[in-house]
Amino acid sequence: MKIHELFQAMAKHNASDLHIKVGEPPIFRISGELVRMKSAPLTAEDTDQLLRGLLSDKQKANLDARGYEDFSQSVEGTGRFRCNVFRSCGALSAAVRRVRPRIPSYEELSLPPAVGKCALYEQGLVLMGGITGSGKSTTIAAILNDINAKRRAHIITIEDPIEYQFINDKSLINQREIGLDVVNFAEALRSAVREDPDVMLLGEMRDAETFETALTAAETGHLVFGTIHSSGAAQTIGRILDLFQPNKHEQIRTSLAFNLRCVMNQKLLASTDKAKPQIPAVEMMFITPIIKKLILEGEDAKVAEALAKDVENGCENYNKVLARLYREKKITMETALAIAPNPEELKMSMRGITISDGGIV
Structure with a gap:
């Protein structure tokens, strides 16, 4: 068994992920479910042979030094893969994500028009x-590909590793991979603002320095995209502030209120369409005048309520998203209720009952 044969199997069976671990056969994630390959369990020698051949000498040194290594791999005729090789119980394991061969459109991804x-x-x-x-x-x-198709802009991405490879259309796109094109994330951030960008993708916003760089770039006229681990759009404000010392909160609130444009939060759900087994549920929070005021005044607890009440600006909280997908027969009620932040409110919404300040309507 060779690793490229497993990559080919991922493409053949439309698997999103591949897991390699000692004591198990290769495991694919297909339509959100883990499926074991019908083969013998892998030994430590098997995983070593499968995975070390993917790594350069520098990547092997990184793996030995810190216990993991992230990189991307292209296989001609098969596609691109995002790989994470790591140590587990003293042996090598891996998680491999298959990257789509081309960037899909909003419609192909079943994303809401507001995106x-x-x-x-x-x-x-x-x-x-x-x-x-x-x-x-x-x-x-x-x-980003929508911008690429419609605007003459310079787009810079900082990725670890690069996933989708863009083809210049109206825009000029430079993609920089950590470890390959630039030594580390901090250096990439520092240099990006000096490279005349109009649009920037900064990847995961995991610390105060990254957020301050993103906010400064936004303040100086750039459009900046980033990802963050949070449970919902309304909770993102608190998640950002947690990265900073309390004495900086007022400054960060002001910057967020005037520069934050939209917060999305996404979950992948089981779909009722067998041709598309998963569908995204995307919570959309545009920074409306009311939400801007709440951020400035530190009324974070009221942001979720303002998001839920918005009907004019394209905002949609998870319960509204789930109710809409259920009415469109794209998900089952069981799927909706399983991930709903407020299942009882969702049940009422599905029955056409809404809650206002004055009570049930």
Whole structure:
């Protein structure tokens, strides 16, 4: 068994992921479910032979030094793969994500039309939240490719590793991979603002320095995209502030209120369509005048309520998204209720009952 044969099997069976671990046969994730290959369990020698051949000498040194290595791999005639090789119980394991051969459109991804508004901004910060594997990178790639098709802009991406490879259309796109094109994320951030970008993708916003760089870039006229791990759009404000010391919160609130344009949060759900076994549920929070005021005044607890009540600006909280997908017969009630932040409110919404300040309507 060779690793490229497993990559080919991923493409053949439309698997999103491949897991390699000692004591198990190769495991594919197909339509969201883990499926074991019908073969013998792998030994430590098997995983070593499968995985070390993918690594350069520098990557092997990184793996030995820190216990993991991220990189991308292209296989001619098969596609691109995002690989994470790591140590587990003293042996090598891997998680491999298959990257689509081309960047899909909003329609192909079944994204709500409101996502397209994010490509129209000239300046500001757009954040995408969600857990690993929820399709954040694919949605952002679709937005960037929309800009690429419609605007003459210089787009710079900082990625670890590069997933989708863009083809210049109206825009000029430079993609920089950490470890390959630039030594580390901090250096990439520092140099990006000096490279005359109009649009920037900064990847995962995991620390205060990254957020401050993103906000500064947004303040100075750039459109900046980033991802963040958060449970919902309304909770993202608190998640950002947690990265900073309390004495900086007022400054960050002001910057967010004036520069944040939209916060999305995405989950992948089981679909009722067998041809498309998964469908994204995308919570959309545009920074409306009311939400801007709440951010400035520190009324974070009221942001979720303002998001739920918005009907004019394209905002949609998870319960509204789930109710809509259920009415469109794209998901089952069981699927909707399983991930709903407020299942009882969702049940009422599905029955046409809404809650206002005055009670049940």
